[in-house]
Amino acid sequence: MYFLRLDLESKKADNAKLKCMVASVPQSSCAPTDQKCLCLDTHYTVTLEECVLTSCTIRESLTTKNVTTSLCGAPVRDRTKVVSAAGLAGGIIALIAFILRMVARLRCCGGVFGMDDLTMMLTMCLLIPLSALSVVLADTGLGKDMWTLPFDNITHILYIYFWDELIYLSILPLTKISICCFYLRIFPDRTFRNATYVVIALNVGYLIAFVLISIFQCRPLPGAWLRWDGEENFQCNHINAQGWAAAVINMVLDLIVMILPLRQLYHLNLSLKKKSYVICMFSLGVFVTLVSILRLNSLIHFASTANLTWDYVSIGYWSTIECDVGVICACLPAIRSLLRRVAPGLFGDTEHANSYAVNSHSRGTGSRFDGVNVQSKNDQRDFYPLDDMDNTSESRLHHPV
Numbered sequence: 001m002y003f004l005r006l007d008l009e010s011k012k013a014d015n016a017k018l019k020c021m022v023a024s025v026p027q028s029s030c031a032p033t034d035q036k037c038l039c040l041d042t043h044y045t046v047t048l049e050e051c052v053l054t055s056c057t058i059r060e061s062l063t064t065k066n067v068t069t070s071l072c073g074a075p076v077r078d079r080t081k082v083v084s085a086a087g088l089a090g091g092i093i094a095l096i097a098f099i100l101r102m103v104a105r106l107r108c109c110g111g112v113f114g115m116d117d118l119t120m121m122l123t124m125c126l127l128i129p130l131s132a133l134s135v136v137l138a139d140t141g142l143g144k145d146m147w148t149l150p151f152d153n154i155t156h157i158l159y160i161y162f163w164d165e166l167i168y169l170s171i172l173p174l175t176k177i178s179i180c181c182f183y184l185r186i187f188p189d190r191t192f193r194n195a196t197y198v199v200i201a202l203n204v205g206y207l208i209a210f211v212l213i214s215i216f217q218c219r220p221l222p223g224a225w226l227r228w229d230g231e232e233n234f235q236c237n238h239i240n241a242q243g244w245a246a247a248v249i250n251m252v253l254d255l256i257v258m259i260l261p262l263r264q265l266y267h268l269n270l271s272l273k274k275k276s277y278v279i280c281m282f283s284l285g286v287f288v289t290l291v292s293i294l295r296l297n298s299l300i301h302f303a304s305t306a307n308l309t310w311d312y313v314s315i316g317y318w319s320t321i322e323c324d325v326g327v328i329c330a331c332l333p334a335i336r337s338l339l340r341r342v343a344p345g346l347f348g349d350t351e352h353a354n355s356y357a358v359n360s361h362s363r364g365t366g367s368r369f370d371g372v373n374v375q376s377k378n379d380q381r382d383f384y385p386l387d388d389m390d391n392t393s394e395s396r397l398h399h400p401v
Contacts, residue, residue, distance in 0.1 A: 052064050052065075057231065059151060065147040066147040077144065077145055077310065078144055079313050080138040080139070083138040083142050083313055083316060086316075087135060088134065088135065091132075092131075093328060097328045100331065100334070103338060104334040111337075114182075116182040119174055120175075120330060123178060123327060126174070127323055129167065131320065131324075140160070142313065146307045149309060151229070155226060157308075157312075158225035161312070166211055168323060171327075172206075172322070172323065173203035173250075177204070180199050182333070199260060202253060203253060206253060217237045218235065218237070219236075223235070247292060247295065250292065251289055287329060291322040295315060298315040298318055
């Protein structure tokens with residue numbers, strides 16, 4: 001008999017699984033010995049899976065699924081290359097953007113290091129292992145069907161994911177904090193600066209809150225990577241709801257950071273063309289928001305998954321891409337400043353045109369912006385131009401953000 005042969009080949013199927021196979025036969029028009037017919041009978045397959053899920057443990061269900069798919073000659077699905085490629089490609093591009101940013105900050109290039117750069121350094125210290133762990137996850141089996149993997153691999157994947165989640169939830173707010181610190185370097189308006197400090201505080205709160213929530217998502221802690229088989233009793237949060245809350249709040253913070261400088265940019269004393277260009281560059285964060293939306297779509301599917309190591313792939317690479325794109329966008333202003341110095345012809349510049357004048361003998365107010373005469377519609381100190389922000393006076397090196 002087909003079912004007896006299946007039981008002997010697996011050497012793992014117990015009486016409950018055998019009963020499910022026998023009980024599902026009446027639901028099929030195929031003969032019990034017609035393996036090919038049974039494999040193609042969708043109604044029989046669904047009935048069998050429902051019975052196994054209700055009568056067997058998760059580990060037994062996965063063993064049965066692996067045996068039946070193997071005997072039916074089902075194709076072995078593999079997206080592990082997508083996992084590693086997304087992590088490595090995005091990480092390398094983000095690293096290149098970061099290196100160019102650091103070069104732009106060198107004194108020989110007319111740059112000045114600030115708190116935004118230090119925050120970005122910390123972000124990169126987290127982004128590099130996030131990218132490297134993509135390769136480890138792929139090698140462990142992320143991107144394959146759950147029932148094709150050894151049980152220890154499933155546990156190890158979820159263990160790595162636990163740390164990946166903490167890194168991800170740290171990178172997102174740190175990137176926005178870096179951007180806000182960049183705003184503080186170039187916009188002197190006191191009201192704007194106070195608003196920026198509030199946004200920084202919100203991102204710090206986001207980081208602390210969601211990292212702690214993720215660490216203690218299960219009681220005891222190992223439940224985060226051991227609960228999948230249901231063999232131990234763990235008390236865990238509603239993980240999908242937690243993911244949605246973190247994603248939605250992060251998107252709101254993205255929009256706030258993106259909208260925050262628009263009023264300041266509007267008052268620039270620039271031509272409409274240049275003003276539009278600068279506003280567009282400051283609005284590149286919209287790409288991060290778009291990636292966040294795509295990631296949310298993956299969360300919807302992940303909520304009811306019974307195949308973690310396959311369905312997590314899209315959430316995994318969208319999360320990694322979201323971090324990479326955020327870092328790249330945060331580095332673009334400094335990269336543009338560097339390129340204007342190295343190759344001004346790329347931007348149609350025959351000379352490095354300044355939209356401000358540095359005058360060490362200008363009137364002093366005791367503020368950190370002394371010596372900067374900014375041209376704007378309403379206040380000469382409303383804006384410190386993006387293009388030339390690194391060509392500041394030496395004295396600014398000794399003033400904190």
